[in-house]
Amino acid sequence: MIKKIVVLLLTVLIAVIATFFIIELMPGNPVDILAKDIVTTQGISYQDAYRKAITLLNYDPNLPMHEKLLNFAKDLLSGNMGVSLKYKANVLDIVLSALPWTLLVAGTSTLIAFVIGVSIGMFAAWKKSKTLNLTLDTTASIMGAIPEYILGFFLIIIFSVTLKIFPSRGAYSTSVDVGFNLPFIIDVAKHATLPILAFFIVNVVNWITNMRATAVNILGEDYIQYANARGLSNKDIIFKYVGKNALLPMITSLASTFGMLVGGAPLIEDLFAYPGIGYYLGNATGARDAVLMQGMFFTIIITVIFCNFLVELLYGYIDPRLRRKGGH
Amino acid sequence: MLKKIKNDFSGINDFFKIIFMNKQAAVGFIILLIFILMAVFGPIIIKPQIADYANRLQAPSFQHWLGTDFSGKDTFKQFVLGSRDVLSIALFAGVFTIAIGVIIGISSGLIGGLVDEILMMITNVVQTIPNFPVLMVLSLIISANNTLAFGLILSLWSWSGLARAIRAQTMSLKHKDFIEASRLLGMGKGYIIVNDILPNIIPFIAVNFIMVMKSSIMASVGLMVLGLAPFSGEHWGIMLDIALTKTGALLGSASTVYLWTPIVGIVLFQLSCYMFSKGIEEAFNPRIRTSISGKKVKTINLKPLLKGKDNGEINSM
């Protein structure tokens, strides 16, 4: 357990250092650029603008490396992520407004893909139908070859442009009042549908294949035969015997799938103009807004790290082998 | 000497026989081969194009097999020209990923102890932190405008899975008898690595190489669609980016062929990689091999495949 926390902290540390180096390694001097910009917009002297730029960016190029790093780490971990060059707003505010959207899309699609994928996979393993397996295999090959954003693109053409059922941009319409009211919730759901669908389609196939393979393996085990010999019902065998044994290892995959979705968020969110973390990271990178880039990059990494950590803890509790032995 | 060459050849022969026994793998292999030929010979046969705005966005015709793009250039020729960049990037990404993964995996597995702990911690971090955002940031910091550098960047974050697998395999092999035997005979670490360990991890390497090629395409196209990769216009990813942004393809216009071409190309390439990798997996799986041919299949002796590479100095045995 302690080892896990140490690894967690170390990874966070590396994330902080990596994020720091974004500005450090960027070609060009961001302080200089910002200072010049401030001079033109605020009409103050270059010296004053330069000092202002340093505060805004959390970054003083004249200090020695370790001081810069320390300052940066201190600020970052206390929530000060600086001010975005492009949007002229607090990066932390942007992060907080964007994170829920990314979590909504990535989280929902992971869960739905997991539940449906595992069920179909279990079904396929149980039925042992050659046609079904062949269909699933072919679909898997094709789906594996299509990137999510291309699939998203097709979804837009079909559902937004042609059928005009779902909107293709944004997280919600401007015509709706924000808040916990029904019209808003429905509107949000509508806007989230296509992005979620794009992620879902590409991922559900993986779960189906995984679960099918695992379930087929388990069905060949001795304890299934023994359960049959004892006259246990099919329901018992599917849920308690195959289900429980198959799902345990899959839960760890859940974390890595979520990580992949968050990683793929920049492309999908860019395609759908969906204001999540990935969208802002993409914009920031394009506009060379280093501060915003740092904030978004760091947020993505932290989200994934914590998600992985939680899943690891969860797994350690669920698997009786680990629970009893106190961790292998 | 002749005998040795014959030996080497039969190893490769067996290998291809099995690939072709599996239809899926055979198809995959053939498609890949077509792409490779296209990439190698295409740019030699076809000259770089000149813009001809008068003829832009035309439908497919006898003169222009897939129509023309937004600047009047022949779509098909663009596609063929682009294939070289596409495949070079994939190749370099694959090679670098394999190199990093193998070095880390074997070192970790063989040396063990603190080195192993540290390397595995690094691998863990690389595995946890998602690939694409890192690439986005890297593309900004390092401006890679040639295929080798770009391939290198792509490989920086893709080796973790391979390293783990190789480490696991190395560790399980470490304790096997034949390695003990080599050690007793006084063979140096180098010999052990090349002759005992490498042949056993070739299946992982082969499969992983193809899969890295596949994912590198996805990643590079993704970066191009976001406008983050400084590449010139024939790479399929750039074709796609241009199609999406400049010609309003999203709204459905006459330029759809121009849009479809890179998409189909990308999807076909990925598909062929996937199918071929399945074939490789089977080719190295002894259980499947025996059941297919019925007779006792001679275990593919990978040493000839490998020994051909090192210049024979350790051949004395």
Add this chain to the structure above:
Amino acid sequence: MEKLIQCKNITVEFDVMHKGTNKVLKAVENVSLDIYKGEVLGIIGESGSGKSTLSSAILRLIRQPGRISQGDVVYLNGENLLAISEKEFNKYRWKEIAAVFQAAQNALNPVITIKEHFIETYLAHKPNTKEEEILNKAKELLGFVRLEEKVLSSYPFELSGGMKQRVLIALSLLLDPKLIILDEPTTALDVITQWYILEILRKINKERGVAIVFLTHDISIIGSMVDRIAVMYAGEIVEVGDVMKVYSSPRHPYTKALLGAIPSLNDDISTRKSIKGAPVDMLDLKNECRFANRCVYKGKVGCNGLYENANALLNVSDNHFSKCGYWRDLDDE
């Protein structure tokens, strides 16, 4: 004695792919065997002899690509167990016929407790029973096999091989069956645990009158356990009868050879003889006796290895049968 089970002409086939063609393997061919109420019957056979397949057939556990292509299994009450529906047969499972599997290492569900195994097995057949009642019975049975109560709250990975095997035996008694089939129950265990388990099985048979069918390849342990013995080879029963009769006067070359191969603490090992040759290819059976290629009597007592002299169980004496047509002439070689 009453006949608990009468197996009549059982054949179990498997579809296999060999050298690119589809073939049919008869793992068990035309086997007839009776199991008497309350007896201990040992079935001896090497790997591949068909004994496990035969027991799987009785338990109706044969799955694709296998099938029971012919035969009846007539129960005490006259019902043909192979002819009734799966649902009907479930009434016999565990309540009449229970099993203890080979390789107990993997027979228990790794993610549920032993307690759960008992409860689910009981509830599968008597759905409205109170958990407390089931647990009481479980504790009693665990005591019978000399296991502590706390085993109930353990997971399978926390138990040793011997303990798991005893759990399986306790589980088999849960619904008071009339027959327990044990497939190599002691193979993976050390000699002392093995002896221990055999003790328990003897107790079960004597005190509870449960019939026991004991499958093994180890002819040395079976002698002290069983009332009758059946010897299987290449999918057929080649000899069956009272254990004393078979041991003192084996009437089939295979049985003779088996008995001649067992080392004992008293012997000089040089007098032991192994059986030469390899088992017949089950996919390429010719019209000859299946033991012919290894039989020391072939060509000597007038036997030409023809199948017609080896395809029916002949009556040697009261309750002693052999498939060897030349059983009269088998004297020590």
